[in-house]
Amino acid sequence: MNEKKVCFLIFSQTSLSLGGHFRSLKVQYEAFIKHEVISQKSFILNFGKVKSPVLIGIKNFAFVKTNSLFFILKICSEIRKNKPEIVHCFDQTSLNLSKILGIFFNFRVLYTKCGGANQINYFKIPTIFFSSENYDDFCGKNSKSLAYLMPNRINEITHKIDLKELRKNLKIDKNDGINFLRINRFSSKYEDTMNKAVNLVQILNSMKVKSNLYIVGAIEDLSIYKKFASIKNNVYLVSENELIKDASKLIPIFDIVIGTGRGAMEGFAYGKPVLTPCSNSNIPIFIDESNFDAAFYYNFSERVKIPDLIYEIELRKIVNQINQIQTGKIGKSESIFNKYFNINNSLIFYKNLYDEQIENNEYSKSKINGIEFYFFKKIMKSI
Incomplete structure (x- = not known):
């Protein structure tokens, strides 16, 4: 079969390292190994201040702590020992580091x-995009032949879940109104989205539509956590490690998911109605055929903007979904998942x-000589 040996390189920038790109890498790596897309000797190399909890337990996994300049030598040791044919980077800092490593080793990148906002400029190397927004931006600045749009990064749901036990752990009463789930870290990055989620639940309760919001995630900024903890009515915070490590497994016990990026896609995977924040709305909006393309384009991020949005119509859509849930007539969203997000549809x-990449890759050593100091400075700023 001649599967390629790949090193997946990813940087831990924060003390939590629980972001969606870690989860996407884990899902992709495990699927690629299982279906023999890559060599069984392929591995994940994580470097940074802390080891990502998401990646712990993966068989071929190495971590290098960036507590001194010698971390580059340790990374070089891992590369020398494992001899990957390809280094697949999952963040900008990893990509910068690959520029330095490429001086000493013979691999493709x-x-x-x-996801995230568009970059000012891009390296002229093969780049995979989860977001149409980023893909179009790259194609406007570089050769389209180097760009690939492939959003599929979510596992198909095949495992059975003990819903009764999950509800017990979270003290959720399925008969006590509609339960909304929002998964994110408690940080300023997601403050606006949490504000909109709280606003929606408060509006619904004022309309006598009993609703509860559960925000599940790690505490990155204590002041943000305290702000939302002070909201007593119908808003509940969950930050216990055993519950947040794989928070998407909580989705089945909730009625509606308020998701961004990967979180929205996981909602679709479980067949749940999905809401996403919208830059020109003070409440999250329900994703349906009329706005899916716009939300998908922006990776279901806070940058989503729906032209000619009418607040009353958006609120009515959500209330209609709630009515369908309560009458047992809710539609499923698995078809959206299978088409756009199922990891199995990306394997070929x-x-x-x-x-x-082994046969034809424009990235070569000749293009990085003389600029390694520039990339070294960028890495030092990151760590």
């Missing part, structure tokens, strides 16, 4: 931009892409 794409 791929980069996955997992990645197999071919890895094969192509």
Whole structure:
């Protein structure tokens, strides 16, 4: 089969390292190994201040702590020992580091931009995009032949879940109104989205539509956590480690998911109605056929903007969904998941892409000589 040996390189920037790009990497790596897309000797190399809890337990996993300049030597040791044919980077800092490593080692480089705002400029290397917004921006600045749009990064749901036990752990009464789930870290990055989620629940309760909001995630900023903890009515915070480590498994016990990025896609995977924040709305909006393309384009991020949005109509859509849930007539969203987000539908794409990189890759040593100090400075600023 001649599967390629790949090193997946990812940087832990914060003390939590629980972000969606870690989860996407874990899902992709495990699927690629299982279906022999890559060599069984492929591995994940995580570097930074702390080891990502998401990646702990993966068989071929190494961590290098960036507590001194010698961390680069340790990373070089891992590369020398494992001899990957391809280094697949999952963040900008990892990509910068690959520029330095490329001086000393003979490997090809791929980069996955997992979302976020558009970059000012991009390296001219093969780049996979989860977001149409980022893909279009890259194609406007570089050769389209180097860009690949492949949002599929979520596992198909095959495991059975003990819903009764989960409800017991979270003290959720399925008969006590509609339960909304929002998964994110308690940080300023998600403050606006949490504000909109709280606003929606308060509006619904004022309309006598009994609703509860559960916000599940790690505490990154204590002041943000305290702000939302002070909201006593119908808002509940969950930050226990055993519950947040794999928070998406909580989705089945909730009625509606308020999701951004990967969180929205996981909601679709479980067949749940999905709401996402919208930059020109003070409440999250229900994703349906009329606005899916716009939300998908922006990766279901806070940058989503719906032209000619009418607040009353959006609120009515949500109330209609609640009515359907209560009458047992709710539609399922698995078809959206299978088309756009199921990791199994990307396996052939990645197999071919890895094969192509060995045969034809514009990224070479000759293009990085003389600029390694620039990238070294960027890495030092990151850590």
